[in-house]
Amino acid sequence: MSELPELPAHPGHPEAPTPPSAEAAADEHSRRVFLFKLSVLLNAAVGAVLAVPLVGYLLGPAMKKSSNTGSWIAVGGINDFPVGETRLANFRSPVASFDDGDTAKVACWVRRIADRQFQVFAINCAHLGCPVRWFAQSKLFLCPCHGGAYYEDGSRASGPPERGLFEYRYKLAGGSLVIHAGDMPTLATQASCKPRPLIQIEPAATDAASIPAPMRSREWQA
């Protein structure tokens, strides 16, 4: 009930019933091979033009300069942080996206050294990014993952980290503590921690600390 139609021995053009001479067939073949190669080239060109924007889309997140990421954000009033203590502060990441949910929340350790002198540490261990915890009695930050330990000034105490805790730049704006946050801090992405970003609009924390206080609060008025 299902007979396939007899296929012609040589799939030629249906309107050319007379078999062409061998020479003509060879010519025809080489012409078609040439056309096929041309079409492959054409597709390669189209494919390349197509691929550029696709690859660009894929690599989009990687193309961003991390030093340009982030902005200044308040983490609390200055008086929330007693002098001589180190406290946890939370803020919503300034680079959060619409669907980040709770993951947009960021925690940092704020150490108030003196009246107008602070240190703001990233929560992420410099080893592999786990959240470090502060122990006021022994004056250490300890990491639960692999046991990295840091002193109260963030410098490396022991364990696998190869450096101290990542630090945010900060400044005092009126009554609040403002830090520069952006990338999640890792060894390669320390946008918020680099002393000199590419475009420096605001004075860096190290400079800010040396500027007299009233001047600094006048500079930072959003």
Next chain:
Amino acid sequence: MASLKQRAMAAYQWLEHRLGLIKPLSDAAAHPTPANNASWLYVFGSAATVLLILQVVTGILLALVYSPSANEAWTSLGILNRNIPLGWYLRALHGWGSDFMIAIVLLHMVQVFLFGAYKFPRELTWIVGVGLLLLTLGMAFTGQVMRFDQDAYWGLGIGASIMSRVPLIGAPLVHLLLGAPIIGGATVSRFFTLHVFVIPGLLLAFVFVHIFMVLKHGVSDWPMPGRLVHKSTYEREYHELTVKTGIPFVPDAAWKDAVFAAAIILAVMACAFFFGPFGPSGTPDPTIIQTAPKPDFAFLWIYAVLAFLPPSIETPVMMVVPVIAIAAMLVLPLLAGEGERHWARRPVAVLMVSVIAVTLGIFTRLGTYTPWSPIMDAWTSAPIPPDLLHNRTPLERQGALVLEDKQCRNCHSLDGAGGRRGPALDAIASRMTEDQIIRQVLQGGGNMPAYGNALNPSETQALMRFLMTLRGNRLAPAVDASRNLTHPDQTQSPSAMPAPKSP
């Protein structure tokens, strides 16, 4: 009603005439295979394939409910666990299926390695198999991210931190991995894409090629000591063996595969039913820092290795060792494509498998109880054993308080309670002199932080008095042998340990 059978045959012929797949496939299934490989040790590959099918089916069913967004993923897992009828069971099947699949894939690999089945002409089958192992592990890691809880969040942080150590392109790689400057919605979306589209697509394609090559070259014959593989003769010998002893793979050999696969699926079902789904643990809120993140079982050994690498060589090891390990697996059949197949004549191969298995086992074991991690609440939860406080002076007891208050117990244990980061202190005074302990406590060193800034002189004094009472079963205190020579007047050497005579 003979016509019923005829009609069925006619329908089959109608279908096969158009489809043309049934006959070739059933011929392939019934291909002759040497009788000696119809063994219970040749069943792991098919079991892995069956587990893959289970994972695909349960994965599709989970995707009906799961919401791949950082905002909702964790909630949707809770809904699967509690609100959707049998949702917990599907999650459990998928989770346990993943663990079983990794185990079976590793067993399959060990069997093929020990039986020398990767040798000519099956080198490429092995190489594709290495790709399948990596894809399986890729599914496991991305799957762990799909269970978007605290462990998944911080696991991503660890992944990003490892990426950030790549020289020069660390930052772009981190951004490519996370899809954004921080772990968040974009990260979950791209791991969902990897877990559901990209890796499964590659996995199925690789499995197809893998099985195609198994059919093309036949299942390897049982190795015999002294029967060497030569490129010039092996295929003829294999063909002769097949002609002489061949049995149809289906059903004569395949029934063992089928029984084993059924047993494995039953085991997955039993684990899923009795032990339930994995997590999720706490919500992925990075401001909740009371957490000790840990990877899933398959990656615990990596987690352990990362605790032991010294900081100076950690990055080079992370970058170089995986490349070497994968390259070694890939080139193995190219370098050792001929020769002996039997394990009894390949001691290096047996030794390698043993050493690697024991190493992975030890690191996995260490990863389950993480002796390198401080126990964050030990200083408040582990009391000083009472007999260590008996007949002690007030100053010594004050020292015990200092020991607790300064969180020493987070890293040091007494009577088995406390951290294991540092040595147990039960008999510390029989190992170290007072001077040595003071130096160690105040200046740190050898992986201990310096406590000079955290202890005032009176606290130090009290702590020392207490520590000097810790001598285990009343062992003699440690003495500084050189002190006898330099300051004989300062030595208060106990009678139990006579000081060495000076020359």
